[in-house]
Amino acid sequence: MPLIEFAEVTHAFGDGQPVLKDITVELTERRIGVIGANGSGKSTFVRMINGLVIPEAGTVRVDGDSTANQARRIRRKVGFCFTNPDSQIVMPTVAEDVAFGLRRLRLSKTEVQQRVTDVLATYGLTELADRPAHTLSGGQKQLLALASVVVTEPEVLILDEPTTLLDLSNERRIRHEIERLDLQVILVTHHLHLLDGFDRTLVFDNGRLVCDDEPDQARAAYRSLAS
Amino acid sequence: MSDLMTYVPGTSILHRTKAGTKVLALAVVSIATVVIDNLWLTAAALVLAATAAATARMPRKVLVRQWKAYLLIVVLLGGYQWLTDGPATAFHVAGGLAALLVLAGVISSTTRTTELLDLAVWGATPLKRVGVDPERFGIALALGIRSVAVVFDLARDVREAQLARGLGFSLRAFAVPLVVRSLRQADGLAEALIARGFDD
Numbered sequence: 001m002p003l004i005e006f007a008e009v010t011h012a013f014g015d016g017q018p019v020l021k022d023i024t025v026e027l028t029e030r031r032i033g034v035i036g037a038n039g040s041g042k043s044t045f046v047r048m049i050n051g052l053v054i055p056e057a058g059t060v061r062v063d064g065d066s067t068a069n070q071a072r073r074i075r076r077k078v079g080f081c082f083t084n085p086d087s088q089i090v091m092p093t094v095a096e097d098v099a100f101g102l103r104r105l106r107l108s109k110t111e112v113q114q115r116v117t118d119v120l121a122t123y124g125l126t127e128l129a130d131r132p133a134h135t136l137s138g139g140q141k142q143l144l145a146l147a148s149v150v151v152t153e154p155e156v157l158i159l160d161e162p163t164t165l166l167d168l169s170n171e172r173r174i175r176h177e178i179e180r181l182d183l184q185v186i187l188v189t190h191h192l193h194l195l196d197g198f199d200r201t202l203v204f205d206n207g208r209l210v211c212d213d214e215p216d217q218a219r220a221a222y223r224s225l226a227s
Numbered sequence: 228m229s230d231l232m233t234y235v236p237g238t239s240i241l242h243r244t245k246a247g248t249k250v251l252a253l254a255v256v257s258i259a260t261v262v263i264d265n266l267w268l269t270a271a272a273l274v275l276a277a278t279a280a281a282t283a284r285m286p287r288k289v290l291v292r293q294w295k296a297y298l299l300i301v302v303l304l305g306g307y308q309w310l311t312d313g314p315a316t317a318f319h320v321a322g323g324l325a326a327l328l329v330l331a332g333v334i335s336s337t338t339r340t341t342e343l344l345d346l347a348v349w350g351a352t353p354l355k356r357v358g359v360d361p362e363r364f365g366i367a368l369a370l371g372i373r374s375v376a377v378v379f380d381l382a383r384d385v386r387e388a389q390l391a392r393g394l395g396f397s398l399r400a401f402a403v404p405l406v407v408r409s410l411r412q413a414d415g416l417a418e419a420l421i422a423r424g425f426d427d
Contacts, residue, residue, distance in 0.1 A: 052422060072426060080422040087415030090423070092233050092373055096341045103362065104424045130236035134380075149423070 001028050001184045002063045002077060002155050004049055009058035011044060019044045021207040023058070027186070029199035033215060034188045035222050036204030042188050045204065046158045049186065050078035062156070079154035083161040085141035086134070094136070094144055095120065095129040101152045119151040123177065139170025146177060156184045163191050192219050233376055235336045241283045246342040247349075249334045256330060260323040269319050272326035279333045289336065296379070297328040335372065344369040366425065370416070381408045 004027040011020045020041045036042045047053040048060045051071030060067045062074045082088050091097040098116045107115070120126045123143045128136065133144060142162055149157060159178065163171040175194055178185060187194060192215075195201055201218035203211035203225070211221035236242075241249070260272050280290055305321030335343075348365035355361060385404045394400060420426070 050422060052418060072424065075422065075424045075426070082415075082419065082422070084415075087412075088419045088422075090370070090373075090416065090419060092340050092376070096234075096339060099341060101423050103366075130234075132233055152424075 001030055003028055003061075004156070004186075005059075005061045006045075006048070007059045007061070009048065009055045009060060011048070011053065011055045011057070018207050020048075020055070023209050025202070025209060025212065027200075030184055031198040031200070032184075032186045033195040033198045033201035033218070034186060034204065035190070035192065035195070035201060035218065037226065040204040041207040042202075042204045043160055045202075046160055046186055046188055047080075049156070049158055050075050050080050052080070076152075077154055078156045078158060079149035079152060081142075081145050081149055081157065081159045081162050083164050085138075085145035088145045088148065089133045089141065092132055092134075093129070094125055094131050094133050097133050097144060098125075098148050098151050101148050105152065115151050119147045122150075123147045137170075138165050139167070139173060142166060142170065142174055143177070146174070150181070154183065156186065157181060158186045158188075160188045161190065162187075163189065163194065192222070195219065233336065234339050235285050235289055237284055237337065239282055239284045239337065241279065241333065241337040244337075246338045246346045249338060250343075250346060253327070253330050253334055257327055260327060264319060266315060266318060269322040269326070273322055276326040276329035276333070280329055283333050283337050285333070285336055290332075293332040293336075294329070297325065297332075301325045301328070340369050340372060343372065366420075377412060378405075378409055381405055381412065384408070 006023045006025045009020055009023040010018060012018045019039075023045065034042045034046060044053055048055055048067060049062065051060075051067035051074055054068050054071075062077060065074050067074055089097050091100045095116055098119055099112050102112045102115060117126075120129055123146065125140070125143060125147060128140065133141070136144060142165075146159075146162070162178075163174050166174065171191065171194075178187065178194075179197075187198070189195070195215040195218075198215045201211075201213065201215045202209055203218050203222045205225050210225070211218050213221070256272055256275065259268060301321050301324055304324060305317045308320045309317035344365045347368045348361045351359060351361035351364040354364070382401075382405055385401055385408065388404070389396075389400060
């Protein structure tokens with residue numbers, strides 16, 4: 001698994017209010033959960049891993065590369081799924097959106113086609129290949145977002161609240177797909193049961209990492225914070 | 228999602244024709260229609276557009292939605308030309324524009340965006356010499372094409388939200404949320420592109 005290192009990371013957005021304060025942590029486990037209240041800094045934390053947010057102070061490194069100056073290289077390793085899949089869909093149809101992420105890899109047309117076909121089959125999207133992506137249901141869109149990232153074969157996948165907008169059945173489907181992924185997964189979620197079987201869970205509160213433990217202990221810490 | 232500028236799967240001859248051939252044909256018709264001031268040519272362009280639309284075998288509702296979107300601008304332009312330069316000029320300008328819009332709609336509905344993107348990248352390759360990245364040019368063009376439909380949908384959402392709140396039409400109340408939503412959409416798309424590695 002790639003080594004993700006946060007060293008004394010502090011960050012504030014425009015209003016000067018820190019969203020992350022003095023975070024130092026190393027992540028090497030296969031399944032890592034990130035939980036916390038709204039505005040606790042967990043999304044900013046994961047966005048820093050593939051350089052979507054560069055810290056004002058401190059460094060974030062993935063396999064030794066700093067996000068401050070090696071973000072492009074890091075993004076080839078670290079895939080990112082957003083809460084709202086609509087914001088991730090770039091091309092008009094399902095198959096084209098999956099293929100879009102492969103353009104930067106400069107693969108042959110045959111290989112692109114093969115990878116797209118395979119990933120659509122894996123996620124049960126083959127029948128929807130030519131459908132306009134924006135006409136899919138919420139669950140199908142999230143599967144498409146997942147497929148569009150997984151097809152590029154990242155080593156780490158960050159999922160930022162992927163089930164927040166989904167019903168129970170689609171949430172189960174996404175959970176099942178996450179379980180099947182053979183790569184390092186960092187999952188931000190409010191659905192605490194999704195962390196069953198995870199190796200490690202981080203709890204954020206008001207920009208600070210307040211608990212770093214196994215899921216049961218971390219969930220208990222989060223519940224006590226929320227009560 | 229709006230049907231404007233969106234690929235509609237099909238097996239018609241136009242679906243099977245290469246993107247380059249269709250775009251070249253559109254360019255030839257566009258230049259001829261604009262440069263040559265001849266009513267018979269305008270009529271021929273309209274017939275060609277109607278034939279292309281029929282040949283593409285697109286669903287009627289898609290065609291109607293596309294044409295409804297163009298209708299207002301064609302009528303306004305035609306009306307203005309009629310008042311200022313007479314019926315012949317109105318037919319030439321508005322008829323030519325209508326033909327070109329229908330042809331463009333047929334091309335975008337029968338051509339995958341990926342094919343158009345590849346064509347744009349190929350077309351921009353000579354610009355490498357002056358520092359233009361063809362891949363970036365192609366992606367920008369593809370996003371531009373897609374944005375037309377996205378902005379149409381945002382406009383519909385804003386209008387529906389106004390109607391749901393019992394508001395009449397107000398240009399300011401319509402334009403401000405549309406601009407804000409469009410900028411937010413652009414921000415989200417930019418972030419998604421960066422996350423997918425298209426930041427170079």
